[in-house]
Amino acid sequence: MPSPSLEQKIATLMADAADDLDSASAGRLPPRLRHANEVGALRPLNIRDLRYGTGRARLLRILMTNACSYNCHYCPMRRDRPMPRTLLKPEELARIFAGALRRNWCDGLFVTTGIPGRPVKVMDDLITALELIRVRDRFGGYIHVKIVPGAEAAQVDRLTELASRVSVNLEAPCGATLSRIAPEKNLDVTLAALERARGRILIRRREERDGRPRDPLRPGGTAGMTMQFVVGATPDTDRTIVDRISGLYAGGGMHHAQFSAFRPISDTPMEGVRATPALREHRLYQADHLLRGYGFSADEVVFDDAGNLPLTTDPKAAWALAHPERFPVEVRTAAREELLRVPGFGPGTARRIVEERGDTLIRGLRDLRKLGAVTSRAAGFITIGGRRVQTLRWEEQMGFWSPEEEAGAYQMLYSVSPGTFR
Numbered sequence: 001m002p003s004p005s006l007e008q009k010i011a012t013l014m015a016d017a018a019d020d021l022d023s024a025s026a027g028r029l030p031p032r033l034r035h036a037n038e039v040g041a042l043r044p045l046n047i048r049d050l051r052y053g054t055g056r057a058r059l060l061r062i063l064m065t066n067a068c069s070y071n072c073h074y075c076p077m078r079r080d081r082p083m084p085r086t087l088l089k090p091e092e093l094a095r096i097f098a099g100a101l102r103r104n105w106c107d108g109l110f111v112t113t114g115i116p117g118r119p120v121k122v123m124d125d126l127i128t129a130l131e132l133i134r135v136r137d138r139f140g141g142y143i144h145v146k147i148v149p150g151a152e153a154a155q156v157d158r159l160t161e162l163a164s165r166v167s168v169n170l171e172a173p174c175g176a177t178l179s180r181i182a183p184e185k186n187l188d189v190t191l192a193a194l195e196r197a198r199g200r201i202l203i204r205r206r207e208e209r210d211g212r213p214r215d216p217l218r219p220g221g222t223a224g225m226t227m228q229f230v231v232g233a234t235p236d237t238d239r240t241i242v243d244r245i246s247g248l249y250a251g252g253g254m255h256h257a258q259f260s261a262f263r264p265i266s267d268t269p270m271e272g273v274r275a276t277p278a279l280r281e282h283r284l285y286q287a288d289h290l291l292r293g294y295g296f297s298a299d300e301v302v303f304d305d306a307g308n309l310p311l312t313t314d315p316k317a318a319w320a321l322a323h324p325e326r327f328p329v330e331v332r333t334a335a336r337e338e339l340l341r342v343p344g345f346g347p348g349t350a351r352r353i354v355e356e357r358g359d360t361l362i363r364g365l366r367d368l369r370k371l372g373a374v375t376s377r378a379a380g381f382i383t384i385g386g387r388r389v390q391t392l393r394w395e396e397q398m399g400f401w402s403p404e405e406e407a408g409a410y411q412m413l414y415s416v417s418p419g420t421f422r
């Protein structure tokens with residue numbers, strides 16, 4: 001017998017939750033859930049892998065509700081857009097998650113939500129759901145939850161205590177452009193919630209460093225915050241976005257940024273706006289990695305004349321090409337920081353090169369490949385024992401992507417946008 005598809009599992013999971021709640025209606029979904037399968041990718045449930053600490057966690061991704069009183073122009077869940085709406089109560093959310101855990105479908109939870117009515121009520125519901133999961137059901141694994149704009153300080157504190165990771169949707173790096181696409185949102189209000197959560201996270205981390213025993217409700221410790229941007233929905237440049245995330249990283253407590261390339265959604269005020277190339281989102285993720293893992297400052301990131309990341313070249317290669325005076329790098333003697341600047345060397349490779357070369361002589365590209373290097377990218381930027389190993393022009397070896405791949409592409413119109421809720 002073929003194993004059930006994910007859709008079938010999800011349907012069963014929801015039916016099980018309904019059965020738990022009301023045995024008299026076994027096999028039937030309560031009214032709030034009846035449209036759950038009609039909302040496509042916005043269905044409240046799906047499962048995704050996440051790297052967490054040293055391992056991986058399969059996350060049950062849940063929208064608590066896809067109903068919303070806000071009217072953000074880019075969003076499929078906006079108030080004025082006709083679509084089936086569905087809602088989970090805190091108890092239902094906790095039971096669905098417990099059911100998924102019991103069946104070994106997931107190891108952790110990602111929960112986000114629309115904002116039907118008052119943000120304070122939504123936050124109360126999220127807190128209640130997390131308290132049920134943490135305190136009553138004694139789940140000590142990974143939970144990621146969104147803080148909604150307009151949350152009260154005490155609510156932010158409590159949610160940050162209960163979750164492994166919290167996130168805020170900044171949507172745009174600048175308040176003025178945000179108000180054009182999300183008239184009811186205020187960047188300062190969202191940033192205030194972010195700062196409140198950040199303060200709690202920093203306190204927790206300090207306590208963990210000072211040896212205070214970990215909270216039994218959250219034995220995995222504090223995994224920091226994330227922030228999310230819808231890229232291309234506003235005229236903000238990549239430089240503005242990179243400056244914003246760099247400023248927020250400087251305060252500590254942030255784990256990473258999430259970027260969603262704008263997709264035009266049918267029946268929204270922005271359905272006629274062109275989609276943002278997925279490659280732009282990809283470049284922003286690469287630039288974010290440079291800030292977080294490679295010791296780059298925002299000033300060092302290379303932008304084009306319009307203030308955007310070049311699409312033709314990845315940001316690390318763009319920096320290398322703009323700084324020929326820093327190359328070639330001699331792999332047998334260079335410091336880890338210099339190795340990190342070589343395209344094709346990641347943090348792990350740079351560390352392994354430094355560790356291994358004390359005992360082993362690095363003779364050629366083969367040795368570097370064994371240490372994790374992508375030598376097709378690195379070869380033009382290095383010497384080994386004073387010898388250049390490749391004479392290709394650097395630009396030639398970087399041509400993995402070309403913007404032409406997006407040129408003339410069919411303009412898709414979406415009914416849902418899977419990337420909206422990261």
Ligand code: SF4
Nearest residue numbers: 068070072075078114
């Ligand atoms: S982006 Fe968030 S607040 Fe805005 S309409 Fe969508 S769900 Fe509601």
